[in-house]
Amino acid sequence: MNLKTAFLLASLPAVNAFTLTMGSGNSFGRVFRISTWGESHGGGVGVTLDGCPPRVKITRDEIQVDLDRRRPGQSRITTPRNEADAVEILSGVTPDDVTTGTPIAMLVRNKDQRSGDYLDNDMSVAYRPSHADATYDAKYGVRAIAGGGRSSARETIGRVAAGAIARKILKQYNDIEVLAYVSKVQDIGCDVDDSTFTMEDVDANIVRCPDQAAAEKMLERIDEIRKAGNSIGGVVTCVARNVPAGLGSPVFDKLEADLAKACMSIPAAKGFESGDGFEGTLLSGKEHNDEFYIDPETGATRTKTNRSGGIQGGISNGENIVVHVAFKPTSTIGQAQQTVTRDGQEVELRGKGRHDPCVLPRAVPMVEAMVALTLVDSLMMQQAQCELFPNEADADSKPNPMGTTARREGGPREVVAAAAGDKPISQQIDEE
Template sequence: MKTTIFWLASITCLPSSAWALSLYMGTGNTFGRTFRISTFGESHGGGVGVTVDGCPPRIPLTREEIQKDLDRRRPGQSRITTPRNEADAVEILSGLSPDGITIGTPIGMLVRNKDQRSQDYMDNDMKVAYRPSHADATYDAKYGVRAIAGGGRSSARETIGRVAAGAIARKILKLYNNIEILGYVSKVQDIECQNVDDDTFTMEQVDANIVRCPDPESAERMLERIDSIRKDGNSIGGVVTCVARNVPAGLGSPVFDKLEADLAKACMSIPAAKGFESGSGFAGTLLTGKEHNDEFYIDPETGATRTKTNRSGGIQGGISNGENVVIRVAFKPTSTIGKEQNTVTRDGTEVSLRGKGRHDPCVLPRAIPMVEAMVAITLLDALMMQQAQCELFPNEAEDINPMGTSVVGRAAPAAATVGGHAEAPKAVDQRIDEE
């Protein structure tokens, strides 16, 4: 206690700017550096929302654009999601002109809670007993108090703010370079989807079934598995794949702020996320360097530098290379289930607990817009950081060929002619010494 009192006393002597920084660094509710979001609210409170700071001015933005993404996230969509009946209607409180143009000031958005049923948590053992693998025990350990009803900030309802902010980021990325971000359920337990082309699948194909898998045959098998688990009062997990197309080369920084590192933090902050992969991920460890490396070539149509394969997932050395950014996020089974489990109460009494309330038997279908939102926010933040550092004085070097899927480079070098037959230029053998 003495240490805590001394620390509090010492920071009050700091300048106001340092005090604000200390407070910001310790709260954990803010994400981003230039495009920054701060979410607020609890699952069973008056509402949840977000403040978006750093949004560029003069961007046309409508409530309907934000609501579209929230509708894909909201509960009660199908039999395999929680039946909680929430419209999740967003209110934009600030940051827009009367004619719907961003004005460069913080954008505040709020979604009011309408259908919370706190008695499901308060009128039984869940009031004092910790739900296994949930945040109940750790919140008590950290704060000494917790929001019992609905899990408070640990509830997936907190992600409403992220998805609303992600809709803004998605709009700006689309305007900037036609960047599109699409996720889909790629695995449910051991059922993995097949025949999905990351270059061409569409949101319409993803949303064509309630599992949100663009491969209809795999989606049907996934649905059967989820239904079986749901009827048994249990839950199930799996993997979400997210693809960002038309991402320009150059986003991200070396060492600590690598693009995949920022994406990993963003995605691992989503409730129930337990694993992250970029590009080839863990499967890449089974390959040799020769098998794994993405060889470069000149695109015969655009003249840009491209890679023949994309095992790097669009990121090399922590910096985007202009190919599709491909990541995967693993989600655990929902913690609260209808089956009886052993646990303890706050005072240390061993008891049995059967979960009550309304919960998803599988979080994956509703996790799609959450992952898309965090990827969009991360990419926009990286894009704005790139503009601030490297575009203040535009790069006018003429000896660097543009790279990626969304640029036009110089024409590919003409093939040499040998004996009347075209022959591609031969590579120059080089020895590369690396530490």
């Protein structure tokens, strides 16, 4: 073998690995990284979590709590598929429930799949409208008919399992909590205080809306749609509290950009907003800007309002992070629709099998998981880049600390009132 041939052969594995890593689309995160695997009607689904810090106490039961909130068969407004979604931890955690720092593999076995619902009727040859059937076939040239294969929401089991570990890390680091709720079903909204609602408030009804009066109206609408063999969509709002300032990076890795990718990767997600989002476009700059002030108790820099949703310039500012994720109506419905078969024939199709008339209640833990995973990944990158060497400058040379959990060393400075007739500070701005 000559030197040129040896060089080419040696380079092939690296090229193939690069292609698989960048092209497969089954992994998320950079430092705290997950890879999910499995199909809806296969033997099981699961996740490999790499980059988890060692010495984190996590039990199987803690992970199961989030999986129970995601699983099917919870109520009449979710798919009746009967799955316990019992998680098995295969690696990365000691017998006494402590992470080792090595990859954590978790498996949930499928128990109640009914592939015949897809294989023994016209759904085996016809594409379901607005589903992933046609686009997956166009990409791979192979049909994964039963349950939608990888496009099924069952894939999110791995995300939610890993998200439960991310939730534990966030809680342990800075008492960060990530909570979501159904904020809109079709045109029915709600009134919820994003600073005070709890998980117990969310789970108090099957719609998962903390506003009980609004939840009853939402449930009535979902039932009406369900009985008609149709489906309905809406919005999930997610709030992350006690997130420190400084997470996120400039330009391409802005925190809201990472959160958008995370949330838009969830099945049926069709829209993402950070803070006031599209409604903020109706305001003027004076109305929309979050003015700063000094917290009289902590001395930290705070904002009077939170229209930015806790993120400014792509970096967290220490206020509550608030995002909204829009979910479309479930694609599979019981009413007849026009579609085409794989060989190009126009046909009429009526969906069979088990599906959610509204994905929103089960989407709540999915959104929480993706936000938690994103925050842990961002937190670990912040630690690696900006906190590897502590800032040892004196307090007056450091920027004033920001956010709800920040506190100025030595307490707040003495506030000196502005003299009568003082004008605002003038600032010359020359932007592009």
